Amino acid sequence: QSALTQPASVSGSPGQSITVSCTGTSSDVGASNYVSWYQQHPGKAPKLLIYDVSNRPSGVSNRFSGSKSGNTASLTISGLQAEDEADYYCNSYTRTSTWVFGGGTKVTVL
Amino acid sequence: QVQLLESGPGLVKPSQTLSLTCTVSGASISSGTYYWNWIRQSVGKGLEWIGRVYARGSTNYNPSLKSRVTLSVDTSKNQVSLQLSSVTAADSAIYYCARQVTGTTPLDYWGQGSLVTVSS
Numbered sequence: 001q002s003a004l005t006q007p008a009s010v011s012g013s014p015g016q017s018i019t020v021s022c023t024g025t026s027s028d029v030g031a032s033n034y035v036s037w038y039q040q041h042p043g044k045a046p047k048l049l050i051y052d053v054s055n056r057p058s059g060v061s062n063r064f065s066g067s068k069s070g071n072t073a074s075l076t077i078s079g080l081q082a083e084d085e086a087d088y089y090c091n092s093y094t095r096t097s098t099w100v101f102g103g104g105t106k107v108t109v110l
Numbered sequence: 111q112v113q114l115l116e117s118g119p120g121l122v123k124p125s126q127t128l129s130l131t132c133t134v135s136g137a138s139i140s141s142g143t144y145y146w147n148w149i150r151q152s153v154g155k156g157l158e159w160i161g162r163v164y165a166r167g168s169t170n171y172n173p174s175l176k177s178r179v180t181l182s183v184d185t186s187k188n189q190v191s192l193q194l195s196s197v198t199a200a201d202s203a204i205y206y207c208a209r210q211v212t213g214t215t216p217l218d219y220w221g222q223g224s225l226v227t228v229s230s
Contacts, residue, residue: 036216051216089157097170104156
C-alpha cells in the first residue's frame with residue numbers, strides 16, 4: 001500500500017484559514033468513512049484531531065474541521081493560531097483492513 | 111486514564127530481531143474489542159503503520175513489513191509485543207504503540223514512543 005499524498009508544507013498568517021489535502025485511492029480514502037487526522041508537535045506523540053472524516057474528539061477546538069470528496073480528504077484550520085504550528089498527518093482505513101498514513105504536512109504560522 | 115509505555119533495547123545490530131513491549135495501564139488489553147497498533151516514525155520522517163493485534167490474538171500487518179513482523183499479546187502482563195526480524199538501518203525509528211477501541215475507530219491513545227537505532 002502506498003502512503004497517502006499530502007503537501008509537504010502549508011503556511012498562513014494568524015487568523016487566516018488554511019486547508020491540508022490528503023489524496024488516496026479508491027482502495028483507501030475513496031472507500032472509507034474512517035479517515036482521521038493527527039497533529040504532532042516536535043518531540044511529541046501524535047494527537048487525534050479529527051476522526052470518521054469530520055468528527056472532533058472532546059476537547060479539540062472547533063477551529064479544526066474535516067471533509068472528504070472522492071479520493072481526497074481535507075483538514076481545514078480556521079482562525080490560525082501560533083500553537084497550530086505542527087505536523088499534520090491523515091490516516092485512512094483500507095479495503096484490506098489495514099491503515100495507511102499520509103506523508104505529513106508541516107503547517108507554518110507566518 | 112489509559113497509558114501506554116513502550117520499552118525495549120535502544121540499539122539493535124543489523125540482521126538481528128528488534129523486540130519492543132508496550133505496557134498498558136488503565137485498561138485491560140483483553141477486554142472489549144480493543145486493537146493494539148504499532149506505528150513507527152523515522153527521524154524527521156512521516157508515520158508508518160506497522161500492524162495491529164486484536165485483544166483475542168488476530169492480526170493485520172502492513173503488506174510491506176508483513177514478512178518480518180510478529181505482534182502478540184500477553185494478557186497476564188497486560189502487554190503487547192512487537193518483533194521485527196532481519197533489521198537494517200532503514201528500520202531505525204521511533205516506535206509507538208496506540209489503541210483502537212474497535213477495528214475502525216481511530217488511534218485514540220498513544221505511547222510516548224521508543225527510539226530504536228539499528229547499527230553495528
